Amino acid sequence: MAREAIPLGLGKGKSRPKLRAVGIGGAGCNAIASCGFEAVALCNGTDSFETPPYHRKIVLSDDSVRFVRSISPRLLSAMDNDAARGVRDALGESDMLFLFTGLGGETGSHLTPGMAHLGRRCSGLVVVSAALPFSVEGVGRKETARNSLPRVLEAAHATITYPNDGLLKLAPNLPLRKAFKVMDSIMMFPALELSQVITRDDLTELRGDLAHVSELRLGIGEGGGLNREDQAVADAFTSPWFDRPMDKVPMAILVVSGRDVDQYILSNVLERVQRRIPHAAVRYAGRSDPSMGDRIRLMLLLGYAP
Ligand SMILES: Nc1nc2c(ncn2[C@@H]2O[C@H](COP(=O)(O)OP(=O)(O)OP(=O)(O)O)[C@@H](O)[C@H]2O)c(=O)[nH]1
Ligand SMILES: [Mg+2]
Structure with a gap:
């Protein structure tokens, strides 16, 4: 029996x-x-980027990174030195804060838990998007990520x-390098979709809802022609990141985009999703994206669930 579905x-x-962000x-x-809203990069001096990946960049020295993690x-939140000011400046004030990170290195693994924690003071909703290392990167990075992740889950x-x-x-x-680039745009996708539909009232x-889940996983699907709803849903559920039993999923968020996403399309998608995750409460929205054609x-x- 499907649980409730509530529009965003x-x-x-x-x-x-x-x-x-x-x-x-x-x-x-x-x-x-590729962030379409205000974005700040917090990095150390050795991080290099192919394209300017930010609207603003704050560089922490290695000493500052060590200080912040210590x-x-x-x-x-109370200290007055370069490191603390840098972190607070990066976090700023917002209603919804997206923190992007890769766990496995030093900076991301050690700064993200504390920044997510601090983020709660300056934002109503803190969402961390975290890449976890490839196996080929070695056991050391995997281990660092494994140690950091529970602290991130608890803080965000x-x-x-x-x-x-x-x-x-x-x-x-x-x-x-190409794989990382693909990963970058995948990780930004939920933030961009949500940014188009969410209102202040949704945040509370x-x-x-999110208090009842530990981590979230992303699926992206596309469909065209007469069965586009079927295709898009089936495609999204092939996500390599969906690796737990579907009947145990307690909550889901979905956004459907297309040239003219109406109530008919939206309820078709919703119904198909709910059939696959029968015990989930679903938050859903549709948005117009003319570039999608048909x-x-x-x-x-x-x-x-935790
Ligand atoms: N999506 C994405 N992931 C990356 C990229 N570079 C590295 N990663 C992943 O993120 C993990 C952390 O790497 P970095 O972000 O370079 O590490 P860092 O947080 O800067 O930490 P240090 O450089 O060690 O201070 C790596 O183990 C990779 O799995 C990238 O450009 N894009
Ligand atoms: Mg680095």
């Missing part, structure tokens, strides 16, 4: 939240390259994880 994008006046470390800063977020309101190995199924044989509801695209986030 409601609320008086449909006022839009103030959004902010922060890239942390090399991976995080590359991931915000003290509690509570102390950091929501964490979307992307084990990089999943990409090998989507786009095999890519050289590492979402925060409540095709539709589905952004589907599944929340996993």
